Amino acid sequence: MQDYRNLEPEELAADSSFQRWKLAGDPVVSAFWNEWLLQNPDQKEQVEKAHFLLTAISSQTEQRISEQVQLSDREIEREISQLYKSLDRQKPEPVRWLQFTPVRYGMAASLLILLGLFGWYVLKPMNTKRDVTYNELVAQVTSPLDEVKNTTDKPLVVSLPDQSSILLYPKSRISYPRQFLGTRREVYLAGEAFFKVSKNPSRPFYVYANSLVTKVLGTSFMVQTNETAKQVKVVVKTGKVSVYAQDQAASTSKKEDYKLGGTVLTPNQQVVFSEKDTRLVRSLVNEPALLQKEAHRQSFTFKRTPIADVFAALEKAYSIDIVFDEEAMKNCYLTASLADEPLFDKLALICHTINASYDQLDTYIVIDSKGCK
Missing domain, CATH: 3.55.50.30 (Phage tail protein beta-alpha-beta fold)
Incomplete structure (x- = not known):
């Protein structure tokens, strides 16, 4: 299940639902996408870019089929080599070619035809950013922190200085300051915990769990880290939360603290963050509950x-x-x-x-x- 806010234009173009909307005009899927655009107006440009790419792919594919063009392996290798050279000539930096212009769309479309519509990812630069661990996060904090470890086989209640509470699950640990000073309330989690945060819009609450940051103004939610799968899951029970990757912290922090940026979740919604490819996937929870x-x-x-x-x-x-x-x-x-x-x-x-x-x-x-x- 996709979180379409976090897809690149070429990924959108490869999505079957997006194709049914733009190429087939499916009324039900169209209704979904029109509603999605109303909820995500800032994604209009991404959708337009994906539509441009999809149209280019579709038209070139239809032309190849109608002309019954067949390429030998040598011709395919030569075409790919020429496309790489064209991309290299237009990129001042290693990843700039992913910033699409109409010219690059044409080249990308040809390349997708040669490699197969879903083979695009082999050319996408790998994210080499190293995962952030709990110990590293805590070590960066200059003010004293209290740490609670749950070494029992039952959930443990932890009371915070702002009247918020945490249900800390077995084999988990949480670090937090003895007093919340300044404009933020920040805690650091390894494992699994359920948070019930006291509402204070002027002093947002942040949970740092490996490479994922969860920001709330006052709500209840679950955070789970999975060290084996390199994933972090956030599940919302009440209120709203926003989540974003650690490498987005700089741009997100520019927003006023009383506003929510990033990917916003509401009750019965969850997000799974994969640290391997820094992908956020938003969906409904497995069993939505009545408000x-x-x-x-x-x-x-x-x-x-x-x-x-x-x-x-x-x-x-x-x-x-x-x-x-x-x-x-x-x-x-x-x-x-x-x-x-x-x-x-x-x-x-x-x-x-x-x-x-x-x-x-x-x-x-x-x-x-x-x-x-």
Whole structure:
């Protein structure tokens, strides 16, 4: 499951959902992408670049097929060599050629055709930045820190000086200052912990877990580090958090502290950060939970209820976005009583009743249906 905010234009062009939107005009996928652009207006330029690249790839591929052009291995090697030389002539620095212009799009498109649409990554420079460890993070702090290690087999409650609390899981440790001074509250984690942070917009709370930074103003969330897989996961229960890689800290810190930058997560959303390729992948949690304020009053009993109202009720109760073709499904109604089923079971029952299906894209639920008679 992709977090499209973190894809390069050539990666977007290789995504099947993006291709169905731009090349096939699939109405359901189009609805998802249009909604995504409304939520991520700063990504418009990336989308336009990806569309340009995809169009170039598509047109050149169609021309090769129509002309029945076949290249020998020697010709392919020569073409690749010439493309490399062209790229080298236009790059003042080793990675500059990834900053696409129309000329570079044409060359990239040709190269993708030769190597295969999904072979682009063999030319992408490897990230050689070394992973940041817990010990290194703590060693960089000049002020005294208290460290708590959980050597038991049960979660341990840790109280912080700002009235925040941490549920520290076994084989985990946390370091924090005896008093939070200045404009930030900063802690350092190795392992797994659940945070319940007291709200203070003027003094944001930062959790440093290896190469990932989590910034909050006041909320509850889980952070898990996996040293074997070189991954960090952040799961949000209430409020909002933002996450970003350590190497983005400089640009993110330019924002006012009372604002959230980076990749923003809301309840029932999670992000998995891979330290190997510095990739953030955002998605819904495996079992989305009812929001606390909605849980005690939501019945999910429907009697010939328009499907748009059904989806609206689910969106409100779980804080999720459901994308569907409202015009195509205007004659769809639901009569059912849904009780304690998990969200995805509810969706499966609803889709079975109205002859539809659903999928997850990023943090969205996308409904595919031809409508109801």
